[in-house]
Amino acid sequence: MTHLQWQHITGPRVLVDRFRAQRNIQRMxxxxxxxxxxxxxxxxxxxxxxxxxxxxxxxxxxxxxxxVRMAQQFESAGWRDIMLAIPLNPRELSAINQLAGNCSLTLTIESADALDTIRRLSQDVNLMIEIDAGYGRTGIDWQQQRLISDLANQALQLPQVRQVGLLLHAGNSYQASGDSAIQQVHEESLQRLAEVKAHIAEPAQSQLFVSAGDTPTCSRMQSFPGVDEIRPGNYVFYDLQQQHIGACDWDDIALTLACPVIARYPERNEVVVHAGAVHLSKDYLLSKDRYEGRPCYGQVMQISEHGWHGKPVDGAFVHGLSQEHGKVRMPPALIEQTRLGDLLVIAPAHSCLTMAAMHDFMIIQGTR
Known part of the structure; x- marks a missing residue:
């Protein structure tokens, strides 16, 4: 196992711990x-x-x-069963048609209007009807069961449609805290989904495929009644939000950001790092106990020669962002030890947005 070459990091850099990420993948x-x-x-x-x-x-x-861009990226890499888990965009019809000719493509719809686009396809696809069971982002409200039933059977009549299913993302689990709260979201969402399925008329009802999933419930729950597949994503890296709500432990976090210190302000118990909103995103969490009631955009982790330990540095967190600057609250004793150019390893509030913003990353072997 090689040591991490910290001296080669000159600016904000995403670090991916191979061992932790592969362990997370295998567990799920x-x-x-x-x-x-x-x-x-x-x-x-x-x-x-x-x-x-x-x-x-x-x-x-x-x-x-x-x-669609992401679907094209992974189709080119050899993936042949791809779901576009976002409502269908009619402006992307040409690219969608090409994708459907190269792989088994599943599309997501949430209104009858989308069927007009499906009719224009020359390739076959699978269709998922998105159900909103309480999250309130996209999808048909679970109580509109007649509408969902009619849409499922209309879709099934189209020659371009191989199979029809129901799709659920219980993103409200991200606002839960602890196993009991996550379990409540899980059970309520699946119960509502089961009620929707029970009210769908034949012939669609007997062949429905059910896809559900979010990282908190998939990480903490052991069974998924009425579900054919689960779709978590964040579990590959986890992040500060997931640790905060109890979906993972500190040692499961497999992505951090190495950030150079560019300014010191002992009089206000702060240092500033080169890592701002364009690196860490604007997602944050609040905790009176750990973060003094301030917004926390990232937690400073204990550094090691192979990356970082699975433990936070108490009292050291990013509490303010501008485009390229990150204001880090730190204990006075730690500020005294910190020099300009030192690297802080920071676990972001939301790893998905950090990875999307940074694109480039460094894979490290990590500590077993």
Whole structure:
């Protein structure tokens, strides 16, 4: 195992711990097997062909993505079962048609209007009807069961449609805290989804495929009644938000940002790092106990020769961002030891957005 060459890092740099990430991948794969469901990881978290191979090595064959561009990227890398887990955009019809000719493509819709676009396809696709069971982002409200039933059967009549299913993303689990709260979201969402399915008329009802998933519930729950596949994504890296709500432990976080210190302000218990909103994103969390009631955009981690330990540095966190600057609250004793150019290793609030913003990253072997 080689030591991390810290001297080669000159600016903000994403670090991916190979050991932790592959362990996270393998754990979720095993959970899916034990629960009797297919695993379709959401690749929007890492967006990397190289990291995608780690999933394939663990047994993954089907993936979800959040854009046509991402679908094209992974189709070119050899993936042949791809779900576009975002409502259909009619302006991308040409690219979607080409993708559907090269792989088994699943599209997501949430209104009858989308069927006009499906009718214009020359290739066959699978269709998922997105259901909103309480998250409130996209999808048909779960209580509009007649509408959902009619849409499923209308879709099934189209010659371009091979199979129709229901898709759920219980993103409200991200606002939960602890296993009991995550379990409540999980059970309520699946119960509502089951009620929707029960009210869908034949012939669609008997052949519906059900896809659900989010990292908190998939990480903490052991069974997924009524579900054929799960679609977590953030679990490959996890992040500060996931640790805060209890979806993972500190040692599961597999992505951090190495950030040079560019200014020191002992009089205000702060240093400033070169890592701002364009690197860490604007996602944050609040905790009166750990972060003094301030917004926390990232937690400083204990550094090691191989990357970072699975432990935070108490009292050291990013509490303010501008475009390129990150204001880091730090204990006075630690500020005294910190010099300009030193690197801080910071676990971001939301790893998906950090990875999307940075694109480039460094894979480290990590500590076993």
């Amino acid at each position: 794969q095993q959970k899916a097997i034990q629960a009797g469901v297919q695993l379709r990881p959401h690749f929007k978290t890492h967006q990397s062909v190289e990291i995608g191979r780690w999933f394939r090595e663990a047994g993954t064959h089907a993936i979800a993505v959040s854009s």
